[in-house]
Structures are given as structure tokens and as C-alpha cells.
Amino acid sequence: MVNAQKGKAKEVTVTKQGEWIVDSGASDHLTCSLDNLVNVKVTPSTFTIKLPTGATTSISHIGDVILPNGLKLLDVLYVPLFTHNLLLIHKLAKDAQCDVLFQPSQCVVINSKIKKVIAKGVLKEGLYYMQCKTDPSEVCMSVAADTSSGEIRTIRTDNTLEFSDKACVEFMNQKGILHKKSCSYIPQQNARVERKHRHLLEVARALRFQSGLPLSFWGECVLTAAHLINLLPNITLNFCTPYEKLHEEVPTYEHLKVFRCLAFGKDPSCHNDKFTARGYLSIFVGYLILQKGFRLLNLV
Incomplete structure (x- = not known):
């Protein structure tokens, strides 16, 4: 993955910034992008790590990572010469209080307390890659099932296909939720969402x-x-x-x-x-x- 001869790093394969390889042999969570980290701390130059190639490189920063699916990875090491993001299984299970189940084509992360799937990984080229993109239909079902948000009777969306999959439709029918859709190319029918979006952007821009x-x-x-x-x-x-x-x-x-x-x-x-x-x-x-x-x- 990395050639560290003569102090130069040659990239052969590079993992995308948002992709995380599920690993059971690493010693810590590792990331190849400093932009992934929050609560960033600078580490002393004496902190080093051994790469899979056998080369030794220093760790410049350490911090936490909050994945789009809600998982929080603690004490993630930033390795500038590394080209992949590694998610350590036993550290995730301990910090997030979850179970990880490996299957022939995928792996799933299950919350130990509520027994609910909170993340999934797919098998590609012999490695499990964590799916960090949140499925809108899963978010919809999660919000509707949350009693603290009140009882939901109607949901209005645009014509995106994510909310028309079989699981989401069956869930809404079971809960008695009416799913309304706006007409194509008529954003005015989603006026409340558009106003909230505008308000958020105006404050962020200021x-x-x-x-x-x-x-x-x-x-x-x-x-x-x-x-x-x-x-x-x-x-x-x-x-x-x-x-x-x-x-x-x-x-x-x-x-x-x-x-x-x-x-x-x-x-x-x-x-x-x-x-x-x-x-x-x-x-x-x-x-x-x-x-x-x-x-x-x-x-x-």
C-alpha cells in the first residue's frame, strides 16, 4: 500500500475519504485524512506506528471521528503516509457498546442495548467496507418510531426514490402514516423545508x-x-x-x-x-x- 523508501511515500491504492475498512488486526483506529477528525490534538514526534509494509512512520495528530451514520470513533490516529481509513473492531465494540456480526457478503453493527442495526459494511475485494452514507428511508423510520418526537401522521417529501422502497412503504402502512409527495419541479409545495433551509444558510453565511x-x-x-x-x-x-x-x-x-x-x-x-x-x-x-x-x- 505504501512505499516508504528514501523518505518518500508512493501511493498505490487509496481509500476514499469517507470509506472505512473494518479491521480486526490493527492496534488503533487510523485515518488518512485530517479533515475526518474533530477534537484534534497534536501528538509528540516520538509517537510512531508500523505500517503493513513494515515501514515505521510518525503520528502527527489524534482525534475523534463522527461518521454520517452516527457512530463515533474515539482516539483515531492520523497517519499522513497512510492511504486508508481503518476501523478497529474490538475498540468500536468497547467504546460504542455494540456487537459486530460478520456474514458472507456483509457485516452489521448492532447496538447491544436496543438490539438494533446501526451500521452496515459490504464485502469488496476480500475486505469489509463500512457504509457511512445514511439511508434517508432509515432516518425517516427512525424518527417516526421515536415517541419523543410526537405522533407522526403525515410525511411530505419530494419524488426521491429512497422513500419509496418496500421497507419504508410497509413501515408507513403499518404505522398509519400518510406519505405525500410534492409535484415535480414545484419546490413551493415544500415551502416549510425551503424556509428552514434558507434560515439555516443565512445564519451560517453570516x-x-x-x-x-x-x-x-x-x-x-x-x-x-x-x-x-x-x-x-x-x-x-x-x-x-x-x-x-x-x-x-x-x-x-x-x-x-x-x-x-x-x-x-x-x-x-x-x-x-x-x-x-x-x-x-x-x-x-x-x-x-x-x-x-x-x-x-x-x-x-
């Missing part, structure tokens, strides 16, 4: 213009915009916030920060030296979803 961040940080702007919108009073909700309507409690605002403000992240690798700097210079780029913390961009 955050990016105010912060001066490059366009590559559009994802952080959108996530932060959604977080702020959920905490703002809404006139259609009688000046309640969406958060209050969902959780039946008034939200707190002490944790809010100015987008792109100066911050100092804690460096856990310096605990052995009392005179080493304890933090690194960074900027604030958002809020964590599954943890009580912030997303920081390391400037060092």
Missing part, C-alpha cells in the same frame, strides 16, 4: 462572513448555526425556543462563545513535564454534539 474563515469551514458554520437557532426564541412557538419545546426545560446560555474567538486547548501529552506549556493556541469553531465541550482549531 457566521462565516463575520469570522473570515475560508469556505472549507462551511460545515462548522452550519453546525454552529443549527445549535444557535435551536436556542433562539421563535415567534411561531409563542417565543419559546425549539430546545424548550423538545426537552420541556429552559435552555442555558452560559456556554455560548463568539464564533472564531481565541481559545487555548489543553494538551494532555505534557503531563510528564512540569515546565512544558499546558495548552496550545487555537480558535473556537463550534460545539461538540456528544460531549460537553467545544470544537477548536489548532493554530500551532
Whole structure:
């Protein structure tokens, strides 16, 4: 996969950024793209790892990865000279409290508590690749089955085929849900969705213009915009916030920060030296979803 002779890396095969190979022999989760990581921390140059070719290379960063299907991978190592994303089975099973079942053509990840399939992998060229793209019909069924969202009687979508598969149709019929579709090329019939989409983009655009961040940080702007919108009073909700309507409690605002403000992240690798700097210079780029913390961009 990698030729590391004379300090140069020659790529032979490259895994796509969003593809993850399910592996049982690796020592840690590995990624070939720094863009996959959140909660990024810089590692000392003494941290090294041995590649499948036998070559040894250093690890420059470590962080977490949140896959589109909702799985969270902790302590993922970023290896610049590596060309694949590896998902370690026993670490995933321990951190996510799940079971992994291997079948002849696929592997499935099952939540140990609710006994529900939360991810799937397909067999290609002798390797299992995790499917990180979320199926819209599965999301629809998951939301409809969630009693905390209230009882759903009608769902309106465009004419996309994802919501017309057999499993989704049978689920809606079983739950008594009426599936309405908009007319082709008439986005006005999805006016509420279009307005929400416009509102989200306007707030995200304002955050990016105010912060001066490059366009590559559009994802952080959108996530932060959604977080702020959920905490703002809404006139259609009688000046309640969406958060209050969902959780039946008034939200707190002490944790809010100015987008792109100066911050100092804690460096856990310096605990052995009392005179080493304890933090690194960074900027604030958002809020964590599954943890009580912030997303920081390391400037060092």
C-alpha cells in the first residue's frame, strides 16, 4: 500500500475519504485524512506506528471521528503516509457498546442495548467496507418510531426514490402514516423545508462572513448555526425556543462563545513535564454534539 523508501511515500491504492475498512488486526483506529477528525490534538514526534509494509512512520495528530451514520470513533490516529481509513473492531465494540456480526457478503453493527442495526459494511475485494452514507428511508423510520418526537401522521417529501422502497412503504402502512409527495419541479409545495433551509444558510453565511474563515469551514458554520437557532426564541412557538419545546426545560446560555474567538486547548501529552506549556493556541469553531465541550482549531 505504501512505499516508504528514501523518505518518500508512493501511493498505490487509496481509500476514499469517507470509506472505512473494518479491521480486526490493527492496534488503533487510523485515518488518512485530517479533515475526518474533530477534537484534534497534536501528538509528540516520538509517537510512531508500523505500517503493513513494515515501514515505521510518525503520528502527527489524534482525534475523534463522527461518521454520517452516527457512530463515533474515539482516539483515531492520523497517519499522513497512510492511504486508508481503518476501523478497529474490538475498540468500536468497547467504546460504542455494540456487537459486530460478520456474514458472507456483509457485516452489521448492532447496538447491544436496543438490539438494533446501526451500521452496515459490504464485502469488496476480500475486505469489509463500512457504509457511512445514511439511508434517508432509515432516518425517516427512525424518527417516526421515536415517541419523543410526537405522533407522526403525515410525511411530505419530494419524488426521491429512497422513500419509496418496500421497507419504508410497509413501515408507513403499518404505522398509519400518510406519505405525500410534492409535484415535480414545484419546490413551493415544500415551502416549510425551503424556509428552514434558507434560515439555516443565512445564519451560517453570516457566521462565516463575520469570522473570515475560508469556505472549507462551511460545515462548522452550519453546525454552529443549527445549535444557535435551536436556542433562539421563535415567534411561531409563542417565543419559546425549539430546545424548550423538545426537552420541556429552559435552555442555558452560559456556554455560548463568539464564533472564531481565541481559545487555548489543553494538551494532555505534557503531563510528564512540569515546565512544558499546558495548552496550545487555537480558535473556537463550534460545539461538540456528544460531549460537553467545544470544537477548536489548532493554530500551532
